[in-house]
Amino acid sequence: MLAVQLTALLGGDPQGAPEALALVHGFDEALVHGLGRLAEERAEALDALAGAFAATPIGERLAEAAAKVASGSIAEEHLTALAGGRAALLGAVHDALLAGLDAALERERAPWQAAPAPEADGAGNLTAGARSWLRELAIAGWRGVDHDLVSAADQTIEGLLAVPEQRRLAVLLDGLAAELRACCPVGTMDRLPVRRWADLWTRALLLAQGGAAGAPQSAGTVSGRLLILGVDVHEHGTAAQFQVHGVLEPADGGRARLVRTAVTVAKVDTITGPATWKLPSRHRMLLAALADRRSLDLTDMPLLDSGDLVWHDDRAVVGGPADPFTAARLTLTGALAPATPPLDRHPVGIAEPVLVEGYRVTGEGSFDLGGAVLAVDTGRLPACGPLTPKLVAASAACVGLVRWDGGRWLLQPLAVQATVKKETVEAGTGDWALGPTDPKAVKAEARAGDAVAVLRERAGRLLRR
Amino acid sequence: MVPPVRPRKLAKVPFVELADGRLQGVVSSGSDIGRVYVSSIAAGTHAYNCSTNNNRPCGGLYGAPCKHLQALAAEAVLQYGLDRVARYLRVEVPEGADLIGCLDGSHEPAPAAMVFSRFLRHLAYLEVPDTTMPIPELHWFPAPGTVG
Numbered sequence: 001m002l003a004v005q006l007t008a009l010l011g012g013d014p015q016g017a018p019e020a021l022a023l024v025h026g027f028d029e030a031l032v033h034g035l036g037r038l039a040e041e042r043a044e045a046l047d048a049l050a051g052a053f054a055a056t057p058i059g060e061r062l063a064e065a066a067a068k069v070a071s072g073s074i075a076e077e078h079l080t081a082l083a084g085g086r087a088a089l090l091g092a093v094h095d096a097l098l099a100g101l102d103a104a105l106e107r108e109r110a111p112w113q114a115a116p117a118p119e120a121d122g123a124g125n126l127t128a129g130a131r132s133w134l135r136e137l138a139i140a141g142w143r144g145v146d147h148d149l150v151s152a153a154d155q156t157i158e159g160l161l162a163v164p165e166q167r168r169l170a171v172l173l174d175g176l177a178a179e180l181r182a183c184c185p186v187g188t189m190d191r192l193p194v195r196r197w198a199d200l201w202t203r204a205l206l207l208a209q210g211g212a213a214g215a216p217q218s219a220g221t222v223s224g225r226l227l228i229l230g231v232d233v234h235e236h237g238t239a240a241q242f243q244v245h246g247v248l249e250p251a252d253g254g255r256a257r258l259v260r261t262a263v264t265v266a267k268v269d270t271i272t273g274p275a276t277w278k279l280p281s282r283h284r285m286l287l288a289a290l291a292d293r294r295s296l297d298l299t300d301m302p303l304l305d306s307g308d309l310v311w312h313d314d315r316a317v318v319g320g321p322a323d324p325f326t327a328a329r330l331t332l333t334g335a336l337a338p339a340t341p342p343l344d345r346h347p348v349g350i351a352e353p354v355l356v357e358g359y360r361v362t363g364e365g366s367f368d369l370g371g372a373v374l375a376v377d378t379g380r381l382p383a384c385g386p387l388t389p390k391l392v393a394a395s396a397a398c399v400g401l402v403r404w405d406g407g408r409w410l411l412q413p414l415a416v417q418a419t420v421k422k423e424t425v426e427a428g429t430g431d432w433a434l435g436p437t438d439p440k441a442v443k444a445e446a447r448a449g450d451a452v453a454v455l456r457e458r459a460g461r462l463l464r465r
Numbered sequence: 466m467v468p469p470v471r472p473r474k475l476a477k478v479p480f481v482e483l484a485d486g487r488l489q490g491v492v493s494s495g496s497d498i499g500r501v502y503v504s505s506i507a508a509g510t511h512a513y514n515c516s517t518n519n520n521r522p523c524g525g526l527y528g529a530p531c532k533h534l535q536a537l538a539a540e541a542v543l544q545y546g547l548d549r550v551a552r553y554l555r556v557e558v559p560e561g562a563d564l565i566g567c568l569d570g571s572h573e574p575a576p577a578a579m580v581f582s583r584f585l586r587h588l589a590y591l592e593v594p595d596t597t598m599p600i601p602e603l604h605w606f607p608a609p610g611t612v613g
């Protein structure tokens with residue numbers, strides 16, 4: 001990312017975004033106090049949300065939904081319509097932001113091609129259970145959430161976790177329920193994460209519609225060389241996702257493309273930090289490539305139209321050395337970026353790989369590129385890797401993800417080149433994929449013992465008695 | 466939103482939680498690898514209980530918390546930090562003092578079966594297979610940084 005690109009990015013606030021977000025905020029406030037007893041101003045907020053769609057094919061449904069909810073008749077279909085409206089507004093903000101980012105980076109993005117939605121997968125009772133719980137939440141409002149209401153989702157979540165096709169919904173509901181439980185009774189909290197919980201609620205309700213409309217579909221298989229840029233780690237108490245960003249150079253000599261590939265593991269809260277890397281251990285090629293900074297040679301790896309490779313470790317072989325900085329320098333310009341599936345269009349999903357160098361680190365830890373300043377999101381440096389705020393502050397080059405959060409652009413570092421005690425070091429979030437390499441982290445791990453092994457032993461002995 | 470927990474050795478006390486108005490958890494028996502104790506301390510009253518998962522009372526309860534309860538309290542402090550545990554149990558712990566020594570409850574029976582089944586549900590997560598389908602929703606959940 002060049003200074004001129006950053007200047008273009010920071011200079012272009014998408015038109016209409018503040019108005020769209022204001023409508024979203026009105027709906028979110030209604031969820032705080034519950035749709036069961038809507039004050040007049042909040043009913044007006046629902047009307048305003050619906051009004052934004054008046055000229056569209058869903059305008060009538062939304063207007064009806066807003067009116068019904070305001071009158072106290074809160075059916076699932078009305079909530080679904082309103083959730084759809086809210087998601088569409090944030091989808092529009094997402095599209096405008098990403099278009100601005102692409103323009104600034106001169107990045108070309110593949111157009112979205114709608115594929116027929118696959119059949120529903122027969123988890124109907126469970127998705128119905130999820131919708132009904134989300135309706136209860138909406139009626140009670142976040143302020144009305146108590147332990148009983150949170151626990152009412154337990155069985156549904158347990159059931160959903162057992163259905164592979166419903167993993168997205170299961171992981172999301174589990175994360176939301178755990179947050180609500182930790183905050184119970186929510187009524188006594190000073191400040192609520194209003195936007196966040198409304199985001200999670202909305203996405204869950206849309207995912208719980210059955211079928212998979214708007215979800216990524218197969219785009220065939222690909223072969224070629226995968227150059228890894230870094231790994232983004234996501235985690236809540238019972239799940240962790242290792243999402244690798246890379247550039248695929250197709251074996252047929254076609255155009256290089258930006259891709260991702262992810263492994264999501266189920267876990268418990270006491271497995272955290274470097275120990276989480278033990279959970280995806282069956283994907284040995286992927287972990288070895290991350291830890292040893294090597295490329296991967298892929299043969300017939302399934303690809304989704306969202307740009308996600310569906311990882312099959314037996315279709316990959318570790319290749320030659322490939323550090324992320326060289327990979328980014330040589331391939332990021334000109335690589336084709338993937339389209340975002342409709343359901344995933346939300347600003348939170350924007351995570352575009354970039355290489356930043358030639359900056360000065362400011363007192364706040366931001367990167368100053370000749371006067372244009374990019375804030376660094378040091379809250380997204382996972383404990384399972386060696387990147388620390390200190391290391392980032394000592395860096396001279398950084399491969400990271402550009403994100404949009406809290407109304408501004410941020411850089412999430414994935415790898416840095418830094419000078420420590422006059423020596424140049426490189427560190428990346430995937431360095432400990434095969435275990436920590438830093439003596440301090442090795443010691444800490446030895447002290448904590450092998451959490452995964454202990455719990456697996458307990459599970460083996462106690463679960464099937 | 467959920468404060469992250471600190472890594473700790475799980476061998477002795479594989480499960481600790483602050484839930485249902487209690488500090489509760491499961492302590493592995495030192496002598497029989499197939500046996501576990503369910504131990505709990507109530508918030509506010511500090512009433513404590515310890516029994517096997519089959520509801521047989523713990524032999525170590527002689528008018529004071531047994532070694533399982535002591536281990537539970539110590540591991541909870543490692544996992545959540547002293548402040549969070551003390552706040553939950555509503556107990557004042559002077560600087561340098563032991564949490565368990567500051568509790569003034571007595572032994573009262575408490576249901577072990579529910580805690581044990583929550584522990585089994587906890588363990589069941591380790592049997593859920595991984596997936597390589599993307600989960601875009603997890604972008605709302607960045608992995609926590611190192612906890613101090």
Ligand SMILES: [Zn+2]
Pocket residue numbers: 502504515516523524525526531532533534
């Ligand atoms: Zn005992």
